[in-house]
Amino acid sequence: MGKRVVMTGNETVAEAVRQINPDVIAAYPITPSTAVVEYISQYIADGLIDTEFVTAESEHSALSACIGAAVGGGRVVNATSGQGLALMWEMLYIASAMRLPIILAVINRALSGPINIHGDHSDTMGARDCGWIQLYSEDCQEVYDNILQAVRISEHIDVRIPVIVALDGFITSHAIETLETEGDEDVRRFIGDYIPLNSILDIKNIVTYGAIDFQDYYFEHKRHQLEGLHKSAEVIKSVGKEFGKTFGREYGFFEGYRLDDAEYAIVVMNSAGGTVKTVIDDLRDKGRKVGLLKLRIFRPFPAIGIAEALKTKKVVAVLDRTSSAGAQGGPLFNEIRSALYNEPTRPKAVNYIYGLGGKDLTAEHIRGVYEALERIDKSRKIDRLVDYLNLRE
Amino acid sequence: MAKLKDLALREERLIGGHRLCPGCGHSIVIRQILRTVENPVVIANATGCLEVCTTVFPYSAWKTPWIHSAFENAAATVSGIEAMYRALKRRGKIKPEKEIKFMAIGGDGGTYDIGLQSLSGAMERGHNMVYVCNDNEAYMNTGGQRSSATPYGAYTTTTPVGKIKKGKQQFRKDLTQIMVSHNIPYVAQTSPARWKDLTDKAKKAFDVEGPAFLNVLSVCPTDWKIPTSMGLRITQLAHDTCFWPLYEVENGRYKINYKPKKKLPIEEWLKPQGRFKHLFQPENRDIIAMLQEDVDRKWEELNRLATYESSTA
Numbered sequence: 001m002g003k004r005v006v007m008t009g010n011e012t013v014a015e016a017v018r019q020i021n022p023d024v025i026a027a028y029p030i031t032p033s034t035a036v037v038e039y040i041s042q043y044i045a046d047g048l049i050d051t052e053f054v055t056a057e058s059e060h061s062a063l064s065a066c067i068g069a070a071v072g073g074g075r076v077v078n079a080t081s082g083q084g085l086a087l088m089w090e091m092l093y094i095a096s097a098m099r100l101p102i103i104l105a106v107i108n109r110a111l112s113g114p115i116n117i118h119g120d121h122s123d124t125m126g127a128r129d130c131g132w133i134q135l136y137s138e139d140c141q142e143v144y145d146n147i148l149q150a151v152r153i154s155e156h157i158d159v160r161i162p163v164i165v166a167l168d169g170f171i172t173s174h175a176i177e178t179l180e181t182e183g184d185e186d187v188r189r190f191i192g193d194y195i196p197l198n199s200i201l202d203i204k205n206i207v208t209y210g211a212i213d214f215q216d217y218y219f220e221h222k223r224h225q226l227e228g229l230h231k232s233a234e235v236i237k238s239v240g241k242e243f244g245k246t247f248g249r250e251y252g253f254f255e256g257y258r259l260d261d262a263e264y265a266i267v268v269m270n271s272a273g274g275t276v277k278t279v280i281d282d283l284r285d286k287g288r289k290v291g292l293l294k295l296r297i298f299r300p301f302p303a304i305g306i307a308e309a310l311k312t313k314k315v316v317a318v319l320d321r322t323s324s325a326g327a328q329g330g331p332l333f334n335e336i337r338s339a340l341y342n343e344p345t346r347p348k349a350v351n352y353i354y355g356l357g358g359k360d361l362t363a364e365h366i367r368g369v370y371e372a373l374e375r376i377d378k379s380r381k382i383d384r385l386v387d388y389l390n391l392r393e
Numbered sequence: 394m395a396k397l398k399d400l401a402l403r404e405e406r407l408i409g410g411h412r413l414c415p416g417c418g419h420s421i422v423i424r425q426i427l428r429t430v431e432n433p434v435v436i437a438n439a440t441g442c443l444e445v446c447t448t449v450f451p452y453s454a455w456k457t458p459w460i461h462s463a464f465e466n467a468a469a470t471v472s473g474i475e476a477m478y479r480a481l482k483r484r485g486k487i488k489p490e491k492e493i494k495f496m497a498i499g500g501d502g503g504t505y506d507i508g509l510q511s512l513s514g515a516m517e518r519g520h521n522m523v524y525v526c527n528d529n530e531a532y533m534n535t536g537g538q539r540s541s542a543t544p545y546g547a548y549t550t551t552t553p554v555g556k557i558k559k560g561k562q563q564f565r566k567d568l569t570q571i572m573v574s575h576n577i578p579y580v581a582q583t584s585p586a587r588w589k590d591l592t593d594k595a596k597k598a599f600d601v602e603g604p605a606f607l608n609v610l611s612v613c614p615t616d617w618k619i620p621t622s623m624g625l626r627i628t629q630l631a632h633d634t635c636f637w638p639l640y641e642v643e644n645g646r647y648k649i650n651y652k653p654k655k656k657l658p659i660e661e662w663l664k665p666q667g668r669f670k671h672l673f674q675p676e677n678r679d680i681i682a683m684l685q686e687d688v689d690r691k692w693e694e695l696n697r698l699a700t701y702e703s704s705t706a
């Protein structure tokens with residue numbers, strides 16, 4: 001049975017990693033994820049886990065070592081933030097192209113410049129096309145649950161794709177929350193044993209990894225990879241169900257909060273979900289038909305399910321915690337709007353950029369968004385397709 | 394130490410059919426090195442001529458487990474493989490009949506320049522691996538641009554010879570010394586021109602516990618602009634002029650392994666190579682003098698540090 005514990009987000013990541021007891025961890029410290037590697041180092045020093053920890057000299061090397069470890073045929077974990085993820089960028093593509101099940105906890109941090117240590121999604125959104133599965137987490141409970149599920153998802157024989165589990169820097173990583181963790185044995189039973197595939201350490205079956213593909217194979221191999229990523233959706237769904245059966249907390253691609261009969265919906269990822277829910281409860285008491293779609297899976301993007309859930313709404317606001325320089329709004333907005341485009345009926349959709357560099361998002365801002373959605377509905381007019389929340393102009 | 398005949402009979406782990414240029418030093422170096430080990434060897438190869446030419450999908454010339462992931466991270470990649478090996482062995486998940494050995498291979502670009510950090514990190518962490526730098530003194534895979542291993546005055550496509558500049562304007566980085574400063578158990582400088590020197594050093598490198606580094610002068614006939622049949626003979630001139638001394642540092646102790654009977658002037662090494670042709674024009678003779686001075690100073694320094702122990706074949 002699970003037990004209620006009180007932990008920060010970083011400690012939660014470390015606790016999940018302790019229970020997984022991976023074969024190899026390779027990582028490099030960076031705010032706000034540093035505590036993760038510190039906790040894990042202490043667990044190793046105390047003999048709680050016997051993981052090999054490659055204390056890499058950079059994030060590029062950390063992920064390179066993870067790739068090496070993963071081709072060696074065992075469980076591999078890494079954690080980083082912001083600049084660290086940016087420095088890994090080259091290797092992110094290579095890890096996914098090699099179909100290596102690596103778990104990477106990303107404690108979201110704004111990308112420089114200017115340098116900033118606080119949470120926004122520019123780091124993971126910058127990595128959105130790298131071929132990794134991306135799971136987002138509202139709070140510590142979801143962080144914990146996502147990491148355990150990530151192991152099952154990434155190692156599934158139909159998937160074999162690395163997974164990023166994202167949580168908001170400071171807001172989630174450093175805040176102390178109550179959550180339910182499961183017993184070590186139950187976790188171990190749920191994740192199961194690692195099944196090596198084409199291990200480079202299997203000297204009886206010699207493999208070559210990372211051969212050069214010219215015009216005659218590259219495209220075909222990429223297509224295989226894309227197909228694999230799309231197919232992982234089925235596995236994500238079934239693992240989410242099984243997790244629910246096992247531990248009582250079921251997961252899908254997204255969570256709809258009072259969404260079914262809502263006329264005005266907000267779409268967000270990560271910790272902002274909590275703020276929006278509070279506002280919804282309040283507005284619902286006043287008879288307003290407002291709801292939330294909190295996205296959990298950004299890659300592979302669950303377009304069909306989202307279109308289904310949003311197509312009957314009147315107006316939708318998508319909140320992006322990143323800017324996509326020069327684009328028509330943030331990446332989440334573009335995905336959502338595009339998912340709705342071919343629906344015979346569809347809501348109007350607007351975009352709000354918020355929280356860059358850790359700027360606060362309060363209940364007041366969310367209330368303002370819902371008011372704006374009602375205004376748009378009445379006037380049938382969108383003044384600003386892309387707007388900013390809590391910004392001094 | 395092994396006899397040539399025995400080594401020649403050992404199984405080939407880098408086989409023919411690859412696309413390296415005729416006379417390329419890389420395959421000679423790696424084949425000789427791999428023949429010295431009887432254990433299985435897992436290799437991570439940095440981007441470069443050797444990597445590209447030996448693994449054009451769907452083919453692979455490697456009869457040993459091999460990975461290429463990127464240019465600057467061969468040492469980091471092996472760090473991960475070797476860590477996984479230790480973890481799986483400790484946890485009883487693999488039980489190898491013979492210990493697996495680990496080797497990283499990079500060109501001078503992948504080692505002296507872009508991969509220096511990951512190399513340094515891996516050596517400092519003490520992973521059990523042999524790092525082999527195939528030093529052909531420039532970025533050959535991309536058509537011959539300068540690296541920090543390119544000698545002063547050499548023509549490369551990014552240090553061309555023009556009215557004002559006459560080839561590379563900087564002396565080469567002494568990577569072997571940098572590796573010695575990492576205080577790892579074994580560091581050596583060698584070349585395939587002296588097969589016994591190379592194979593003895595490779596064997597020692599694989600035998601030590603912990604990291605070992607081999608800096609191997611590896612001829613590139615294409616960009617050194619020499620006949621393909623002359624590679625090893627010209628490489629020998631690098632030893633006879635003391636441009637590329639053969640030496641090793643075992644647990645901090647320096648040993649010179651080859652002293653030419655008569656130390657040849659640096660011109661002998663430069664003259665046969667097209668990349669140094671311009672240095673022989675009268676107005677550039679001062680560059681040759683500078684090169685000579687540099688070689689003399691370094692050779693003297695090395696002699697101060699080292700004892701002499703021949704590895705003559």
Ligand SMILES: Cc1ncc(C[n+]2csc(CCOP(=O)(O)OP(=O)(O)O)c2C)c(N)n1
Nearest residue numbers: 440441442464500501502503531532533534
């Ligand atoms: C990050 C990155 N930068 C640049 C390159 C382009 N590149 C590929 S191989 C190479 C040079 C290789 O030179 P070296 O390491 O000396 O090996 P050689 O081909 O000479 O054996 C370069 C610049 C790359 N593949 N990756």
Ligand code: SF4
Nearest residue numbers: 414417442533613615
């Ligand atoms: S260009 Fe030089 S290093 Fe590259 S394959 Fe040809 S000879 Fe070898």
Ligand SMILES: [Mg+2]
Nearest residue numbers: 500501531533
């Ligand atoms: Mg080179």
